[in-house]
Structures are given as structure tokens and as C-alpha cells.
Amino acid sequence: MVEVTPESSGPIYGVINEASDDESRVAVTPDVVRRLRKTGVPCLVESGAGMASHYSDDLYRDAGATVTDRDAVLARSDVLGFVSRPAPDLLDGIRPGTWIAGMLQSLTDQPYIDLLAAHRLVGIAMERLPRRLSSAQSMDEMTSQNSVMGYKAVLVAANAYGSFLPMMTTAAGTVRPAKVLVLGAGIAGLQAIGTARRLGAVVTAYDVRDASRSEVESLGASFLDLGVDLSSGQGEGGYARELTEDEKAAQQAAVDRRAAEFDIVITTAKVPGRRPPRLLTSSGVAGLRRGAVVVDCAASDLGGNVEGSVPGTLVTDNGVTLIGAPNLASEVPDTASALLSRNLADTVTHFITGSRLERTADDLGEALV
Amino acid sequence: MVEVTPESSGPIYGVINEASDDESRVAVTPDVVRRLRKTGVPCLVESGAGMASHYSDDLYRDAGATVTDRDAVLARSDVLGFVSRPAPDLLDGIRPGTWIAGMLQSLTDQPYIDLLAAHRLVGIAMERLPRRLSSAQSMDEMTSQNSVMGYKAVLVAANAYGSFLPMMTTAAGTVRPAKVLVLGAGIAGLQAIGTARRLGAVVTAYDVRDASRSEVESLGASFLDLGVDLSSGQGEGGYARELTEDEKAAQQAAVDRRAAEFDIVITTAKVPGRRPPRLLTSSGVAGLRRGAVVVDCAASDLGGNVEGSVPGTLVTDNGVTLIGAPNLASEVPDTASALLSRNLADTVTHFITGSRLERTADDLGEALV
Structure with missing residues (x-):
């Protein structure tokens, strides 16, 4: 009873x-x-x-x-x-x-x-729940779970990576710090940035929302410079306008190209119940070096942020470890x-x-x- | 040719x-x-x-x-x-x-x-190779590999642990930092201390060599106070004497008892080709809380630092994850x-x-x- x-x-x-x-x-x-x-x-x-x-x-x-x-x-x-x-x-x-x-x-x-x-x-x-309300902050499950996800994504990546995240100077030579790219700078992305920085990695992040630049930089990470001018036109009243299809393609190509410089890529744009946005294409994955690690937090049966990712771990032909990790919050x-x-x-x-x-x-x- | x-x-x-x-x-x-x-x-x-x-x-x-x-x-x-x-x-x-x-x-x-x-x-x-010689430092494979082992031991522990290592203050409450105990404060232990500290854990370490106290403390960790007086006698000429069997038993009992306060225990006393010293007994493992994680870097067919550990992962009856990890350097x-x-x-x-x-x-x- x-x-x-x-x-x-x-x-x-x-x-x-x-x-x-x-x-x-x-x-x-x-x-x-x-x-x-x-x-x-x-x-x-x-x-x-x-x-x-x-x-x-x-x-x-x-x-x-x-x-x-x-x-x-x-x-x-x-x-x-x-x-x-x-x-x-x-x-x-x-x-x-x-x-x-x-x-x-x-x-x-x-x-x-x-x-x-x-x-x-x-x-x-x-x-x-209306996340905009301060009275709803302690009820915001999306925030709390995405924060756990961002933390865990870095641990999973670091554990799969064949080298150190921090720089280490030893008698047998200096090991350079890992270069980490975080795609998507929401709650999960910001937590991933913070955790990778804790571990001593050099962190860069990108988000289509240009407003996230200051948040990324305030955590000591760099905002990815795409080298593509997407600011040539502004919408009416000074608001940012929607990018054209050509501009979106140029943006994606630039992200894919720049990703090749990194040792670890973490993507965090998860949208419950919906097809996640594509942040890295097959061409971006193909450009990564042997030994690079990608953790796709949005991997699902509907696809993920990374083209070709599936829940679980696979190693691509070019030696990239691609981890589709749909349940990271549950893993902490x-x-x-x-x-x-x-x-x-x-x-x-x-x-x-x-x-x-x-x-x-x-x-x-x-x-x- | x-x-x-x-x-x-x-x-x-x-x-x-x-x-x-x-x-x-x-x-x-x-x-x-x-x-x-x-x-x-x-x-x-x-x-x-x-x-x-x-x-x-x-x-x-x-x-x-x-x-x-x-x-x-x-x-x-x-x-x-x-x-x-x-x-x-x-x-x-x-x-x-x-x-x-x-x-x-x-x-x-x-x-x-x-x-x-x-x-x-x-x-x-x-x-x-005579490790005492500075000319041999860049040849010292034991040091270089144990250093990698200590780093990886923390990642493995953090990845198996069900909570955060760092303290996090969120709208849904504050998560306390993990308490990590490192047993054995040689090269691997010191690297483990440094890495766990990077991740925000509160770290304590112990080594039977009292001289390691200052190294442990210089890394920002605490030296485990056993609450047992082992200093009552000194050997001839002021050198530390070998502990008696009774004193060793008291020391082990104290370590086992104190271990219960920690969330993560990492043991690092690996001796190639020899039976590793016992640092934590079954009684120590039994005293850990449900959800605690133990990583035994010395696990081997000859036994490990932790009584009952075997290469691989097992969960004890009291819900402790016991990871025997003999090849951690190879995993980076x-x-x-x-x-x-x-x-x-x-x-x-x-x-x-x-x-x-x-x-x-x-x-x-x-x-x-």
C-alpha cells in the first residue's frame, strides 16, 4: 500500500x-x-x-x-x-x-x-515548456540533457582518439595538442567546447547563427572563419536574411574544406523527432586525416549531422573513426x-x-x- | 631492394x-x-x-x-x-x-x-637502460609509456563513470565534482593526477614512498592521510626502515577503508613481467559505493593492483565497475x-x-x- x-x-x-x-x-x-x-x-x-x-x-x-x-x-x-x-x-x-x-x-x-x-x-x-521564461529554467530538460551530451561527446572523442588532447612536453619530444572542431554552438556545443578546453585541446567552433560567435569566443575557443563572404546582402530592416541556396552550398563547402585541419570533429545539432541538419558531408569526412575522430551526437535512423554516420562506431576507408552517438546523455x-x-x-x-x-x-x- | x-x-x-x-x-x-x-x-x-x-x-x-x-x-x-x-x-x-x-x-x-x-x-x-642518467632520459620507454597510461586511465574512468568529473552549476541544481583516488604516484600516477585535475575532479593520491607526497601536492592533489602512525620507528642512520607485517596490514586496511570516500579509484603500480603489488583488497572494493569506478592499470594474468580485477570490465555485486586495463598505452x-x-x-x-x-x-x- x-x-x-x-x-x-x-x-x-x-x-x-x-x-x-x-x-x-x-x-x-x-x-x-x-x-x-x-x-x-x-x-x-x-x-x-x-x-x-x-x-x-x-x-x-x-x-x-x-x-x-x-x-x-x-x-x-x-x-x-x-x-x-x-x-x-x-x-x-x-x-x-x-x-x-x-x-x-x-x-x-x-x-x-x-x-x-x-x-x-x-x-x-x-x-x-517555454524556454524563454526564467521561471522555466529549472524545468528545461533540453538544456540539462544537452549539456550532459556535450560533456560526454568530448570524452567519447578523446577516448577514441589515438593521441593526447593536451600538449605534452616530454624527454622523448613534444606532443602537440589536439585540434577540435565543434559544429553547432548551442548548449551541447558550448559544453563540448568547455570540456575539450579543460582537457587542453585547441578548440574552434562554428554555428550558422552568427550571434553564437561571442559565446564561443567567451569560452576561449575560436569561431571558424569560413573565408566565404555571406554578408553581402542584408534583409529588410537590417535583419539577417535567409541565405540563398548558392550561399548555403558555399557555406557547406567551406565547412567541409576547413574540417580537414582538425583532429576531432564534434557535431551537436540534435532536433528531437526531426531529421537533423547536415553539418558535414561525405566530402568533408573524406578530407579528414587518417586517425581523425568524428562524434555525431545527432546520429539517428533519420540520418545525422554527418553524412554517412549511423548509431555506433565505424572506420571509413580513409581511416577516420566515425561515431554516431544518439544517446550520450543516457551514457552519463x-x-x-x-x-x-x-x-x-x-x-x-x-x-x-x-x-x-x-x-x-x-x-x-x-x-x- | x-x-x-x-x-x-x-x-x-x-x-x-x-x-x-x-x-x-x-x-x-x-x-x-x-x-x-x-x-x-x-x-x-x-x-x-x-x-x-x-x-x-x-x-x-x-x-x-x-x-x-x-x-x-x-x-x-x-x-x-x-x-x-x-x-x-x-x-x-x-x-x-x-x-x-x-x-x-x-x-x-x-x-x-x-x-x-x-x-x-x-x-x-x-x-x-639506467633511468638515473640524464643522457638516457630520451630513451626511457618506461617513462614515456607510463605517462600515456596515466592519461588514458583517467579517460577510461571518466567514460565509465555515470556522472561528471567537474563541478557544474546548472539551473537544475549543482553537480558536485568527482572524488578521484590515485594509488601509486609514479610517472603514471602523476600523469593521472594531472589529467583528472584538468577534468575538474578533486584528486587525492597515495604511494607507499612518503617522498612522493611533495610531488602529489605540487600537482594540486591531496596526499591520502591514512590516520595510521607508521613513523614510530626509524631504521639505523635515520633511513626509513621496512614496515613490519603488522604495519603493512594496518596500512592496507587504512587504504581500503579510506577508498570508500571516493567515486573513482585508479591504480598504477605496474611492474613488467612481475606480479603487481596489491593496493586495494576485495574488502576495499566492497566498501565502494554503487556507481564507483575502479581502473586497475596493472591487471594481468598474474593478478593486478586490485584484488579480483581481470583484464576487461566487470560490475561487482555492489555495483562497482571494475576495469582491468593492462594495455592502456597501446590504446593511445x-x-x-x-x-x-x-x-x-x-x-x-x-x-x-x-x-x-x-x-x-x-x-x-x-x-x-
Whole structure:
């Protein structure tokens, strides 16, 4: 039975075990169980849910959660938190009226959202939270997970690379530092820049958004100079205009050509549920030197940022190690879980009024589907 | 045929392909081919010898080496360089009088040394070079390879660890930095300390040699305080005396107990050809928290620094990832090869007088077997 302690009069938060070959994260950690209890929200956790991220059932119990089986979690919770979203065959086991928080893929999978509605479930689509709001920052799962991804991408690259990242001066000669190119300078790219710099690499980055130049430079990296003039025309009112197809082709050719100077290329332009933008073509990969390493964080069945990348590791004919790494956040599961648990908990808590879950009329209500 | 250019009147240096599942290094790189040519030493390289460390045959040819088959390298070289040593079945293919430079395991495998003598081959045992001499520093393969090992040990540990090494402050909470314990503070240990510090970890180290305390501290790490008084007696003349068995047991128990505070433990006391010293017992491993990572650089068929470690990765019942990593230098093959190639070339060059290989009467002659 669910223990309802005096201070636990709020809705029950439930989390099941989502672990699979591609997923090691869990939607609540023991620390977040404690945090939720303080706001009056008791937790139900499926036995084993945290094992892949090193949180044992005992740790959850110590934190005050009730550890039980999956059916009980699904049936008894008022709100369920997910790393991703419940598979369709689980929906029948969930009480109508239950809230479902997770990456619901609402922007790309309307049939699934219709299915939630048909089961009379309320979705909190984490991907719809208005990231512009400072009040939503601690709920921003995209930011927290992309940050983990950028960190891990550098470790994966460094581990696959046959030389040092830092410069080393030894009695047997000096080893030059690795030259790292980060393509895409969003949250993941900036974290990759910082981590590669920590390890002593010489880092250059590029993003089609010219505004990212100052962020890149503030981290001590260089912004890639393409040697192509893309500024010849400005759009109306001084706003940057969309590049023409010819200009885009010239831009891509320049990136491909410049990539040849680097030892490691990390691409980070991941767009959940959508085909990722192409940042490096086959011609760019072919121009890399033997021993170069490419980590494509956006590799997927829909293709990746790098032409020819697939999830997993392959070595090209010219000796380039091409790593398609679609699940990097999950590969740092303890921390990734800690951050996303907090994102989910803060989001769910926002929709609790008194001791009940309620739709809000504020901007965060945009996330409800 | 071997090309003998006017400046190439010295002995011919030959290198074969030693690549295997456990070995990706090569005993000469294209840069070192150039270096040797400048001193009049032409190089013969087996086709494919450098592929596992990303040096193609073309790069060797561009550097001026002759790329040929294994039999030709063995038969025509005046001195052969090895990452390890030639297998016994290769010795028949080598001309009597040829010099063999490599890690010959002369200190632990006398029958092999006798075999070299029976084939009338001159061994340059890299493990016997007097490391105390500053003139031998650029020849010191133990130092260069252990340095690579220490760097890689941290990358392997960081990659297996489920959280960040650096502290990170995010909107979804602060992630504390990883606590890393390095056991054994020789070349590899010091490099591991430096690399873990680069990545932002909080590092503590321990070595039975109390003199290493200042080296550890100069790198910004803490020296592990065992809380055990081992200084009660000094030996004659003020020298440290050997610890008694009881004191050693107290020391080990203290290390095991203190290890429980750490997220990552890296052990680096590797002794080629010998049983490595035990630095962490099963009881120490059992005390680590779920999710902790241990990297044992000395894991081998003879046992490792960590009780229960074997080459490869295993997860203990208490959720500790125990990585036995006997070939870490080989896993950074490009740089490891570059450094050991230079070590070998400088050593071989030392024994060239005029245009011939000659035994020397100096201290470096101690390496000849």
C-alpha cells in the first residue's frame, strides 16, 4: 500500500523503470524524492527503476519513496514522470485523469497525443515548456540533457582518439595538442567546447547563427572563419536574411574544406523527432586525416549531422573513426537522471495548486497537451 | 631492394608489424624515420606496420623509408626495433649479428635471453637502460609509456563513470565534482593526477614512498592521510626502515577503508613481467559505493593492483565497475608509438660509432644482453 504520511497530502508521483539497451536514465532520483516529499508529494517507484543509473531500491526507500511493482505505480499514481514517454501498450494500465510528464514528442507525433487524449490522460510535454521564461529554467530538460551530451561527446572523442588532447612536453619530444572542431554552438556545443578546453585541446567552433560567435569566443575557443563572404546582402530592416541556396552550398563547402585541419570533429545539432541538419558531408569526412575522430551526437535512423554516420562506431576507408552517438546523455546516467528528475519535479510541482493537479492559465500551461 | 642514398651509410633499422588484439603500437613513426635518416640510418618498415596507429605505408614512404614484407625486414636489417620483442619463431629469420632493441623482459625471462644468444643476436634491453642518467632520459620507454597510461586511465574512468568529473552549476541544481583516488604516484600516477585535475575532479593520491607526497601536492592533489602512525620507528642512520607485517596490514586496511570516500579509484603500480603489488583488497572494493569506478592499470594474468580485477570490465555485486586495463598505452597508439619510436631511435643511435653498431663501455652498455 502507498504510505501516506501526514505531510504527504499532495498528488502521488510515480516513476517506472525505463531502462533498455539505449536508456539508462530514470525519471526520479532519491534526492528528488526527498525534494518532492518536502512539498507534500509522495513518490511511488518501480523496483529496479534506478539500477542502471546506480540508484538502488534501498536508496529510494531511505529517501521515503514506496518501492513497488510497475502495475501498482501505473494504477495508483496521480502523475507519472518519464524520461521519454509511456509506450502505447502501457496506457490502458493508467487511470483516466492521470497526468503524464515527459518528452512526449508532441511536436512530431500527433497520433500519440491523440492516444493520450483518448485515454483521458493529461500530458505535460516537456518539449513545449517555454524556454524563454526564467521561471522555466529549472524545468528545461533540453538544456540539462544537452549539456550532459556535450560533456560526454568530448570524452567519447578523446577516448577514441589515438593521441593526447593536451600538449605534452616530454624527454622523448613534444606532443602537440589536439585540434577540435565543434559544429553547432548551442548548449551541447558550448559544453563540448568547455570540456575539450579543460582537457587542453585547441578548440574552434562554428554555428550558422552568427550571434553564437561571442559565446564561443567567451569560452576561449575560436569561431571558424569560413573565408566565404555571406554578408553581402542584408534583409529588410537590417535583419539577417535567409541565405540563398548558392550561399548555403558555399557555406557547406567551406565547412567541409576547413574540417580537414582538425583532429576531432564534434557535431551537436540534435532536433528531437526531426531529421537533423547536415553539418558535414561525405566530402568533408573524406578530407579528414587518417586517425581523425568524428562524434555525431545527432546520429539517428533519420540520418545525422554527418553524412554517412549511423548509431555506433565505424572506420571509413580513409581511416577516420566515425561515431554516431544518439544517446550520450543516457551514457552519463547518474547525473543526467539527477538533472532531468529535477526538471520534471519542478514542472509537476508548478501544476499543483493546494493539493491537486490543476491546469494553469500562465505561459507554462502551453506545455499541456 | 633497400635504397641506399648517399647520406644513408649507417646500419639499416628495421621494424615489423606487431599489431594484435592487445597491441596497436608500432616501433617507428614517419617522423622518426626522418630523424634516423638525418643521422644516416635508413629504415625498412613492414607494410601495414603503422596502420593500427594511423601511420599508412604512404606516410612512411614519404618520410623516406622502404616499405617491404616482413621476411625482407628481418633478413636485411642490421638492427630491429620492437614495441615488445620478437617471438621466438621469428629469430631464425634474422641474420646472426643483428641487434634487437625492445622490451626484452630480460629481468624476468632468462631463457629468452639465452635464445637470443644462441641465435648470435645482440639484445638492447630497453628495460635495463639506467633511468638515473640524464643522457638516457630520451630513451626511457618506461617513462614515456607510463605517462600515456596515466592519461588514458583517467579517460577510461571518466567514460565509465555515470556522472561528471567537474563541478557544474546548472539551473537544475549543482553537480558536485568527482572524488578521484590515485594509488601509486609514479610517472603514471602523476600523469593521472594531472589529467583528472584538468577534468575538474578533486584528486587525492597515495604511494607507499612518503617522498612522493611533495610531488602529489605540487600537482594540486591531496596526499591520502591514512590516520595510521607508521613513523614510530626509524631504521639505523635515520633511513626509513621496512614496515613490519603488522604495519603493512594496518596500512592496507587504512587504504581500503579510506577508498570508500571516493567515486573513482585508479591504480598504477605496474611492474613488467612481475606480479603487481596489491593496493586495494576485495574488502576495499566492497566498501565502494554503487556507481564507483575502479581502473586497475596493472591487471594481468598474474593478478593486478586490485584484488579480483581481470583484464576487461566487470560490475561487482555492489555495483562497482571494475576495469582491468593492462594495455592502456597501446590504446593511445599514435602518441604512444611516437614517443617509444623516439626512445628506441635515440637508444639505437647511441650504439652507432661511425657507421657501425658497437658495444659501448659506458653505463648505457648495461642494457646490452
